Amino acid sequence: MALARVARAWHRLMLRTSLQRRVAVIAAAFLAVVVVFATVVGVGLLNRDDVSDDPGSWDAAVSAATSFRRDFVELHVTHQRYMVTRALADLERREVLEVRVDGRLSALLAAVDETGDADFHEEATQTGREVDRWNLITYGQLQAVRSGNLESIAISQQGGPAGRQFLKTYDQVDVLAKSLDEERSRAIRRAAERERNWLALVVAVAAVALLLVATALYLVRRWVLRPLDHLSAQMLRVGGGDLQTPVGLAGPPELAAVASSAETMRRRILDELADAVAAREALQQGQPLVAEVRDQLQAHPVPDLPGWAAAAALRPAEGLLAGDWYDVLPLRDGRCAVVVADVSGHGARAGIVAIQLKRLLEAALHLAPEPDLALAMAARVFADEAERFASCVVAVVDPDSGLVTYANAGHPEPLVVRSGPEGVRVVSRLRPTGPLLSWLHLDVPGAWTAATVPLAPGSTLVVYTDGLVEARPTGSTDELGVDRFLQALAPHEELTPAVIVDEALDVARRWSGGRVRDDVTLVALQRLGSTARTEGERTRTGGVAAAGE
Numbered sequence: 001m002a003l004a005r006v007a008r009a010w011h012r013l014m015l016r017t018s019l020q021r022r023v024a025v026i027a028a029a030f031l032a033v034v035v036v037f038a039t040v041v042g043v044g045l046l047n048r049d050d051v052s053d054d055p056g057s058w059d060a061a062v063s064a065a066t067s068f069r070r071d072f073v074e075l076h077v078t079h080q081r082y083m084v085t086r087a088l089a090d091l092e093r094r095e096v097l098e099v100r101v102d103g104r105l106s107a108l109l110a111a112v113d114e115t116g117d118a119d120f121h122e123e124a125t126q127t128g129r130e131v132d133r134w135n136l137i138t139y140g141q142l143q144a145v146r147s148g149n150l151e152s153i154a155i156s157q158q159g160g161p162a163g164r165q166f167l168k169t170y171d172q173v174d175v176l177a178k179s180l181d182e183e184r185s186r187a188i189r190r191a192a193e194r195e196r197n198w199l200a201l202v203v204a205v206a207a208v209a210l211l212l213v214a215t216a217l218y219l220v221r222r223w224v225l226r227p228l229d230h231l232s233a234q235m236l237r238v239g240g241g242d243l244q245t246p247v248g249l250a251g252p253p254e255l256a257a258v259a260s261s262a263e264t265m266r267r268r269i270l271d272e273l274a275d276a277v278a279a280r281e282a283l284q285q286g287q288p289l290v291a292e293v294r295d296q297l298q299a300h301p302v303p304d305l306p307g308w309a310a311a312a313a314l315r316p317a318e319g320l321l322a323g324d325w326y327d328v329l330p331l332r333d334g335r336c337a338v339v340v341a342d343v344s345g346h347g348a349r350a351g352i353v354a355i356q357l358k359r360l361l362e363a364a365l366h367l368a369p370e371p372d373l374a375l376a377m378a379a380r381v382f383a384d385e386a387e388r389f390a391s392c393v394v395a396v397v398d399p400d401s402g403l404v405t406y407a408n409a410g411h412p413e414p415l416v417v418r419s420g421p422e423g424v425r426v427v428s429r430l431r432p433t434g435p436l437l438s439w440l441h442l443d444v445p446g447a448w449t450a451a452t453v454p455l456a457p458g459s460t461l462v463v464y465t466d467g468l469v470e471a472r473p474t475g476s477t478d479e480l481g482v483d484r485f486l487q488a489l490a491p492h493e494e495l496t497p498a499v500i501v502d503e504a505l506d507v508a509r510r511w512s513g514g515r516v517r518d519d520v521t522l523v524a525l526q527r528l529g530s531t532a533r534t535e536g537e538r539t540r541t542g543g544v545a546a547a548g549e
Contacts, residue, residue: 026216036205055191058184061111065177068104072173075101076166079138086145105131123176130169137162227255238266244510267506303330305399311497312523315505317516323350324465324521325358331369338523341392342465353388356381371396371407372450375437382439389438393463402455402527407448410436414463416455419495424486428453460526462500467518471508480511497524
């Protein structure tokens with residue numbers, strides 16, 4: 001249930017999300033991909049500049065330490081040989097090596113500094129001190145040799161001080177070289193691990209980017225291209241001559257507005273076709289008589305009731321005349337009466353009987369605005385019409401309290417409906433309170449009674465004739481019915497009287513295969529939540545002239 005509610009909430013949100021916002025979401029997804037990818041690359045490049053993890057700097061330090069150790073060993077050996085041979089060549093060789101060792105030591109210090117490791121810098125500096133001590137010892141020995149004093153030479157060499165200092169210096173350099181080599185190995189491992197991590201991160205970001213791109217393309221297809229294709233298919237169908245299937249789109253508001261305009265155009269085309277057929281049939285009925293009867297059955301302008309909205313329409317089955325009629329009459333006590341009647345038969349004679357019934361009901365309601373009494377008086381019309389009868393609903397509405405007092409003479413049950421999250425539901429039905437109007441019940445006392453139902457804010461009273469719910473395709477007995485009528489209203493979030501009337505006429509026409517076979521009349525009266533009324537909620541009136549709306 002929770003998932004279903006979330007899905008419905010998401011669906012409603014998407015219906016309200018404009019095409020511009022959907023495109024903005026897709027653009028934001030692409031921007032996010034670019035930002036994340038650039039961040040990953042930037043962090044990787046910064047990490048590559050970390051000197052402590054650069055194997056190259058450690059390679060240079062290890063190479064410098066190894067070269068220094070080799071040359072220092074050769075320098076010590078050359079010095080020892082000179083002390084034995086006193087050969088000038090060995091002395092010259094020692095001087096060359098001494099300069100080289102000084103250079104190697106400077107290179108070692110510089111290479112260690114490049115690693116950025118303070119501990120290794122201290123070790124290299126200590127190595128330099130040990131070399132200075134060795135130099136100091138060997139310089140004393142060289143000085144003794146130059147003096148030619150054998151006793152001084154013996155003293156300088158007593159105990160092998162140069163050898164001991166050499167070993168100490170060699171151990172210092174050897175430890176430094178091994179430490180540098182170990183650190184180089186760790187740096188190589190860290191660099192390799194960093195490369196692997198960076199590569200894995202790049203692959204992950206690329207995968208996410210590809211996923212986002214695929215998602216964006218899917219959203220473009222689902223949010224933009226698919227609604228456009230659906231709307232295009234509907235427009236092509238209408239252009240191909242299928243005028244019975246409505247045009248609608250549950251998608252971005254911009255495209256939904258285009259679909260609404262196309263649906264208005266489709267209904268207008270159908271109305272024009274219906275008017276053309278009706279005009280041809282009117283010629284057959286006799287145009288002067290048709291015009292007179294039509295004018296007589298025209299509904300009064302609906303009174304402007306603060307806090308209420310209404311809409312009505314009549315669509316005759318033949319020509320321009322119908323046995324149905326409706327009216328909304330203001331009464332002298334401040335209430336108003338909604339009257340809908342359906343006289344049996346079609347054509348001119350049914351129209352004349354409808355005029356008589358209308359006049360009697362108007363007079364009765366002005367004299368005594370009680371629905372049951374008005375029906376009893378109007379039934380006198382059928383005293384000389386034994387072959388005819390009529391169903392009729394008279395509903396007297398109190399605009400202040402919302403109470404509806406009605407009498408139903410065998411008419412299809414009017415509905416009080418309300419729209420909510422679960423769709424359109426029937427709050428109450430105005431069931432028959434007496435028989436059909438006919439000569440059989442002219443003198444039966446109390447044949448019709450009155451009943452009362454409340455109309456809460458947001459509820460709508462829908463009064464209709466049987467031509468709506470009994471609409472059926474040619475050669476079929478499958479009638480439209482109340483349930484299918486309410487299902488046609490369900491997709492509309494705002495259930496105004498105008499929407500109810502338009503959808504009722506359209507669904508009846510579609511269910512009948514293009515043209516209804518019985519008069520369809522409909523009046524919708526809605527009690528608003530406030531006294532404000534929009535232009536779209538203004539009442540549509542016009543009696544027979546409203547046919548085709």
